Amino acid sequence: MKKRHNFLWVIMAMVLFAFAFSKEFLPAMHPDEGISSSLSSSDEATSLHFINVGQGDAELIVCGDDAVLIDGGKASAGSTVVDYLSRQGIAELDAVIATHPHEDHIGGLVSVLDAFQVDAFYMSDEAMDTDIYEKLLDAIDNEGIQPQFPDIGDVIPIGDSGAKLTVLAPGPDSADTYSKSDPNTWSLVCRLDANGCSALFTGDTTAAVEKDMLRTVPNLLPCDVLKVAHHGSRTASSKDFIQAVSPSYAVISYADGNSYGLPNHEVFDYLEPLGTKIYETAKDGTVVLQLKNGKVSLAA
Incomplete structure (x- = not known):
């Protein structure tokens, strides 16, 4: 009995050793699968590009080999967006998000759809009877894409990077x-979580929608980075909302000398006391932020 007992212990030790050996070397043997993929993607910085498209919005999120574009400026800015994405080495977009059907957000997306492979297209479920909106629908159809209309709580993954966008409104x-x-x-509001950091993309949302988000998703509002809503208009960025988000960085996208008089000074009055670093595309050009290891920095 004693010899049999020792023999069993030897067999068990050999099995445990083989299991430990396979666990140690499996990631190296399969670099594109399982846990090794998630580990490598988490080590890569995520970059947020607030593209200078004049009076409009266009934001590019890049996580390693994966990329998502939110809005595309006016139709006249389409070539600007296409050229910028090309310079970043983008050949394929995992997703495009059209926050709402105003021309200064969707116009340039027609050129984007023509120039790049787009795997998924997300948009507001409300439509406008305009030429540019019809052109966008035609471009989506020509690419053979079935547009999706996300609801609150829906998650949009960014490829296999592990980063995700969560829809907060409307x-x-x-x-x-x-x-x-x-x-x-009608603007889609999305929260990005990547590399231990967070960012809020707000389209042209309004104070009424902000009030509802304060009530329904207060725990998801605090973020490191805020894309200021509606180009800094006083119709959004209420004081309570800004304080709830309390961003370390904020970016306002607009054209210098625009006829709307944007951005309004109230936005700065709410952000500056929080110590928020504010960037403006009209003054700073395209703004690029890096997210890595739980920290945000301005790209060199």
Whole structure:
């Protein structure tokens, strides 16, 4: 019995050693699979590009080999966006998000769809009867893409990077919920989580939608980076909302000398006391932020 007992212990030790050996070397043997893939992607910085498209919005998120574009400026900015993405080495977009159907957000996306492979397209479920909106729908159809209309809580993965966008507002039938006459209230609001950091992309959302987010998703509002809503208009960026987000960095996208008088001074009055570093595309050009190891920095 004693000899048999020792023999069993030897067999068990050999099995445990073989298991430990396979665990140690499996990532090296399979660099594109399983845990090794998630580890390598988490080590890569995520970059946020707030592209200078004049009076409009266009934001590029790059996580390693994966990329998502949020809005594309006016139609006249389409070539600017396409050229910028090309210079970043982008050949394929994992997703494009059109926050709402105003021309200064969706116009350039027609050129983007023509120039790049787009794997998924997300948009507000509300439509506008405009030429540029029809052109966008035609471009989506020509690419053979079935557009998706995300709801609150839906998650948009950014490739296999582990980064994700979570939809915070406005929910389905936003025209009935907020305003049939103000497409800004239909803007998709998305929170990015990547590399231990977070960013809030707000489109042209309004104070009414902000108020609802303060009530429904308060725990998801605090973020490191804020894309200031509606080019710094006083119709958004309420004091309570800005304080809830409390961003370390904020970016305002607009054209110098625009006819709307944007951005309004209230936005700065709310952000500056928080110690937020504020960047403006009209003054700073395209702004690029790096997210890595839980820290945000301005790209060199």
